[in-house]
Amino acid sequence: MYDTGKVLIGILIFILVFTSPMLINLSGGKASVKANPVLPKSGKCIESKEYMKGYHMEMLDTWRNLVVRQDVRFLKKADGTFFMLNGVKAEMSLTKTCMSCHDNKAKFCDECHNYLEVKPYCWDCHIDPAIAKKGVKK
Amino acid sequence: MSIDRRQFLLITAGVAAAGLAGKQTLSVFAENQARKSDGFAGKRWAMLIDLKKCHENEGCTKCIDACHLTHNVPHFGNKKDEIKWIWKEKFEHAFVEQENYFVPEQVKQKPVLLFCNHCSNPPCVSVCPTQATWKRKDGIVMMDWHRCVGCRYCMAACPYGSRSFNWREPRTHIKQLNPDFPTRTKGVVEKCTFCDERLARGLKPACVESCPVKAMVFGDLENPNSEIRKMLGETFTMRRKPELGTQPEIYYII
């Protein structure tokens, strides 16, 4: 090959330029968009953060089948006793249980769903507490 | 790696068998859960409506209002789009086969309160292709709005007009939202579910509770000591279109 040295230097410069965005990010760059769900200030979730991050959608799916199709309504702990919420048995319910703490859909649910561009249709029917307060417009 | 036809068939058969086995375990699990749940325990829910009492309160719509508020039932203001869980109808329309020429004015003129009859032999259930509607062991003809595909077979099958179809987006036509109950979407069928969500918490249906003259009695037909069983034994009652064999579970004192 003629001009091996120059060609190699050229290839090296090309690679450096081509990968520069990644290299700059590696050396202390910051992501411009980040999902930042706001958690409630107090209270303890029924499951660990890690479990919820990965499986909340499967959990909700199981809940809906148990509640609607089998009339199994109330949430049980691993030891078989019922979860209590404000003095009554907690229901397996997105709006009544989850959103009694996570009451800001926009800052909690939407934050990650928008980031990941997923559009769950839960709220086509189930009511976002913020909308319930405001009332729907005609 | 390439696979030949034979291997391909073997693999697909294997996957299908595994799938079937999985389904089997799931339905066994579901069966067990269902038997354990309180809501299904040896009950047969039914309702008795004393129209004489209801008629004392002319023009009253308390039960309809309570039901429609509890369940986010939309109001479109026209017959074509109407969604109804409880509604009123003329006697001759409600009891079509009772075509006596001379009927007391009081019966003829006053409206009859109508619901889904939660039939013991429900034709709506037999025709639903997705099992979005089914008969619970406690008698409730239940709806799963997650599953309804809006084919409206059930509406064609129901001889009582108990089901309504959402032709339009319902949420924008609900005056006051109840955040504890979902709304429906366009393209879904809905009807009375005997307040399954209230029964699960040990409450009576919203309509029964709201009636100022206690014209409705709700209870368990399997329990010989229940109020409804006693009343059915004491007073002659009627059901809508009994000749169809659907066995309605809503009884009327005329």
Ligand code: SF4
């Ligand atoms: S009244 Fe109609 S909708 Fe209700 S159970 Fe009977 S057939 Fe089905």
Ligand code: SF4
């Ligand atoms: S409209 Fe919905 S509930 Fe009725 S038969 Fe079709 S899928 Fe079933």
